Amino acid sequence: MTMGDEAANMYRCATRAPRLEQNEFPAVQDRERDQNGTSITHTPPKLSIQQFGGDDMSLLPTPLVYTPSSPNVASLSPVESRFASTPSSARSKKGYGALNSPIAETFNRSHVLEDKQRILSEYAPHSALAPATASTLSQRISSLSGVARKLESVEETIGAALNESYTPESLSPTTDELLTACLVKDTTQTLRLRKIRQIGVGNFSDVYLYQDAASAMHATKVAVKHVKFPEELIHASSPKSPQYREMLSRVESSLIRELDALMGISHPCITHLLAVNNPIFVSSKRPLSSAVSAQGLPPCDMVLSYCAGGDLFEMASQNVLPDWLLRRIFTELTLAVQYLHENLIVHRDLKLENVLIKYPLDTLIQMHDDQTAWGLHHIVELADFGLCRRIEPDEMCTTRCGSEDYVSPEILMGVPYDGRLSDTWALGVILYALLEERLPFDPLPAAIPGKRQRRSSTAHRISRYEWRWIKMVDSDSPAKQIVDNCVNRKNLRWNIQKILESPYVSGVLTSLKFLP
Numbered sequence: 344m345t346m347g348d349e350a351a352n353m354y355r356c357a358t359r360a361p362r363l364e365q366n367e368f369p370a371v372q373d374r375e376r377d378q379n380g381t382s383i384t385h386t387p388p389k390l391s392i393q394q395f396g397g398d399d400m401s402l403l404p405t406p407l408v409y410t411p412s413s414p415n416v417a418s419l420s421p422v423e424s425r426f427a428s429t430p431s432s433a434r435s436k437k438g439y440g441a442l443n444s445p446i447a448e449t450f451n452r453s454h455v456l457e458d459k460q461r462i463l464s465e466y467a468p469h470s471a472l473a474p475a476t477a478s479t480l481s482q483r484i485s486s487l488s489g490v491a492r493k494l495e496s497v498e499e500t501i502g503a504a505l506n507e508s509y510t511p512e513s514l515s516p517t518t519d520e521l522l523t524a525c526l527v528k529d530t531t532q533t534l535r536l537r538k539i540r541q542i543g544v545g546n547f548s549d550v551y552l553y554q555d556a557a558s559a560m561h562a563t564k565v566a567v568k569h570v571k572f573p574e575e576l577i578h579a580s581s582p583k584s585p586q587y588r589e590m591l592s593r594v595e596s597s598l599i600r601e602l603d604a605l606m607g608i609s610h611p612c613i614t615h616l617l618a619v620n621n622p623i624f625v626s627s628k629r630p631l632s633s634a635v636s637a638q639g640l641p642p643c644d645m646v647l648s649y650c651a652g653g654d655l656f657e658m659a660s661q662n663v664l665p666d667w668l669l670r671r672i673f674t675e676l677t678l679a680v681q682y683l684h685e686n687l688i689v690h691r692d693l694k695l696e697n698v699l700i701k702y703p704l705d706t707l708i709q710m711h712d713d714q715t716a717w718g719l720h721h722i723v724e725l726a727d728f729g730l731c732r733r734i735e736p737d738e739m740c741t742t743r744c745g746s747e748d749y750v751s752p753e754i755l756m757g758v759p760y761d762g763r764l765s766d767t768w769a770l771g772v773i774l775y776a777l778l779e780e781r782l783p784f785d786p787l788p789a790a791i792p793g794k795r796q797r798r799s800s801t802a803h804r805i806s807r808y809e810w811r812w813i814k815m816v817d818s819d820s821p822a823k824q825i826v827d828n829c830v831n832r833k834n835l836r837w838n839i840q841k842i843l844e845s846p847y848v849s850g851v852l853t854s855l856k857f858l859p
């Protein structure tokens with residue numbers, strides 16, 4: 344096994360990034376308020392550096408629990424609190440520890456070593472999520488070759504799935520297999536969709552492939568993101584308690600943030616929200632709290648443009664991506680982030696899993712063979728706006744959020760941060776991961792010569808900017824310049840404009856014909 348093979352194995356054995364807890368810095372006035380405008384009180388995060396722990400700990404400076412203010416969590420130590428709402432069987436299985444695992448293990452998530460240092464910590468119903476993860480991933484891997492190859496624009500997507508004869512009255516109610524959804528641009532128009540299979544699982548949602556219910560052959564396909572509400576909200580014993588209300592408010596804020604962002608932005612390289620299952624998600628600023636009833640919370644399904652290539656984590660885990668594709672993907676991702684930053688939106692959860700690829704790899708290769716067609720269609724859509732935020736031009740963010748492997752040191756250290764620069768840090772991490780086939784702050788492969796790396800946590804390594812080139816060490820690729828300048832101290836870090844102007848990205852821009 345060469346050094347490169349080993350590095351590739353490490354990356355491919357890695358599992359999807361868990362999210363950090365989302366909470367505010369105690370010293371900074373709360374800027375994010377609940378839907379009623381009342382500020383949310385949080386359990387003060389503990390930010391002292393000692394909490395980085397000793398060699399055997401892999402703690403970020405604050406507990407990694409999504410619900411810091413939940414009373415049974417708040418009183419616990421960081422370690423205890425991570426486990427408080429997470430049954431041991433539901434802990435995420437991270438493969439980062441399996442440095443020398445055979446390649447076969449890459450595709451068999453149930454065999455990866457359990458790394459207790461990395462815990463799935465979000466509000467998802469854990470017991471349901473953990474077993475689903477492995478099977479869903481393998482399902483998705485095996486289903487990619489059969490996906491539709493048709494090149495579809497959003498307009499085609501809506502147009503084909505819309506049927507004049509459908510009226511809300513004529514529709515049968517939504518069942519598990521059938522979904523009725525109204526267009527966000529005109530809620531009087533409805534789509535009727537039939538479920539095909541699950542295509543993704545996130546910490547906060549399950550994602551399914553649906554198609555136009557009316558036609559079986561060559562039907563238009565869409566992705567439906569079904570939001571998973573936390574167990575604490577679904578099985579609340581006391582829905583009037585402050586804890587319940589606070590949790591509801593947090594979940595509602597995150598949902599509205601995502602819906603608002605998706606409805607307010609329009610860029611080819613950003614996922615398109617086409618419809619929702621209930622018009623309340625378009626019309627109300629409090630869609631959950633205003634509609635909660637004895638039957639519980641109103642289910643939320645977002646109908647999104649479908650990306651048949653899956654997410655970049657999966658694609659890069661299964662294939663060695665050719666340089667031309669990697670460069671094109673990164674360029675489109677940069678364009679999406681530039682659009683957001685220009686519109687004063689920060690994404691705050693940029694990671695491989697949230698970069699969706701419009702077509703499967705073999706289709707992309709065919710498209711690339713026809714150079715005249717290659718620049719005509721976008722191939723990337725940035726997804727998951729649950730942590731995004733609108734900012735003022737000079738505003739610093741205070742919410743500690745993001746995904747473990749991609750967060751910038753300033754977020755880890757708990758100081759107010761420029762969300763745009765934390766986004767470019769994450770872009771640097773993504774580009775490094777694509778080039779090196781491993782994440783920059785994972786432990787070094789054992790076979791790498793030189794100074795022995797101290798045993799420490801990912802957070803430690805991030806806070807010390809402790810990363811290095813391995814596979815690419817002797818390469819003179821211009822892509823390295825971007826990583827060097829993004830995975831860097833914030834006062835030296837490149838902003839999105841600098842990335843766009845770099846030869847690696849600007850060289851591709853001229854070939855893109857789909858831009859407005």
Ligand SMILES: Nc1ncnc2c1ncn2[C@@H]1O[C@H](COP(=O)(O)OP(=O)(O)OP(=O)(O)O)[C@@H](O)[C@H]1O
Nearest residue numbers: 543544545546547548550566648649650654696727
């Ligand atoms: N439009 C889409 N087309 C194809 N696959 C999709 C689409 N949207 C989401 N997915 C798949 O589902 C996964 C989860 O989606 P998403 O990231 O939006 O959910 P989430 O619950 O917000 O995730 P996270 O854990 O990052 O918070 C993605 O990583 C991707 O694999």
